[in-house]
Amino acid sequence: MPNYKLHIQYDGSNYCGWQIQKNQPSVQQTLKDAIETLIREPIVLNGSGRTDSGVHALGQVANFSCEQKLDLYRFRYSLNNTIPYDMAVTKIEEVDAAFHSRYDAKSRAYLYFISKNKTPFFKNYTHFYYSPLNVQYLNALSKMLIGERDYTSFTKHEAETENKICNIMNAQWRKEKDFSIFRIEATRFLHGMVRTIVGTLLDFHKEQKSIEELVKIIEARDRTKAGEAVPAKGLFLFKVNY
Secondary structure (H helix, E strand, O other): OOEEEEEEEEOHHHOOOOOOEOOEOOHHHHHHHHHHHHHOOOOOOEEOOOOOOOOEEEEEEEEEEOOOOOOHHHHHHHHHHHOOOOEEEEEEEEEOOOOOOOOOOOEEEEEEEEEOOOOOOOOOOOEEOOOOOOHHHHHHHHHHHOEEEEOHHHOOOOOOOOOOEEEEEEEEEEEEOOEEEEEEEEOOOOOOHHHHHHHHHHHHHHHOOOHHHHHHHHHHOOHHHOOOOOOHHHEEEEEEEO
């Protein structure tokens, strides 16, 4: 059967997240329903990973197989006219039958946007933070996150999975005009991990804690030791690497 890879963008404001959940609107269910309406056969839609409620995506990837050979240009046009305005399929391609958007992914990268000025135009996509941020200090802290270790201290649901080992390959802050942007890339992420990391780093910035204190939080493997998670609205799944 032909296997199709989708590149997807979405505004997560109106969804419970990527994954299908009972009695709640999800990105996966909305997209799956639209595809099945167009091709008139049931499919299994695999996503590269979950995004939590309210989290957005610039580069989500999914795949599905079906019996029929699709005209990719016409199908993408029809699909984009079927799904809601807050979702878009930016690219579709036929891939090897063995390709799986989740299991073949090498890493995922997320962006978190913080605005130094309150504005109604970005209220759904940035976290307003009242205090100026020292990017150099935040980058010094972020270096301590890089590596393969247990990140239990930063996960929302400690009992969700036994394996809390993640390999963070990059974690860096930069400033772009009125925004401070945090980029983090890892082989995998735990539930709520990125938002808890950002919240913890902002707490450290506010209190000017030492780098050694962050190391202690990581090694504690205790969610109560880390800071409060920042709002989901500032978080974007940026890219999935294969």
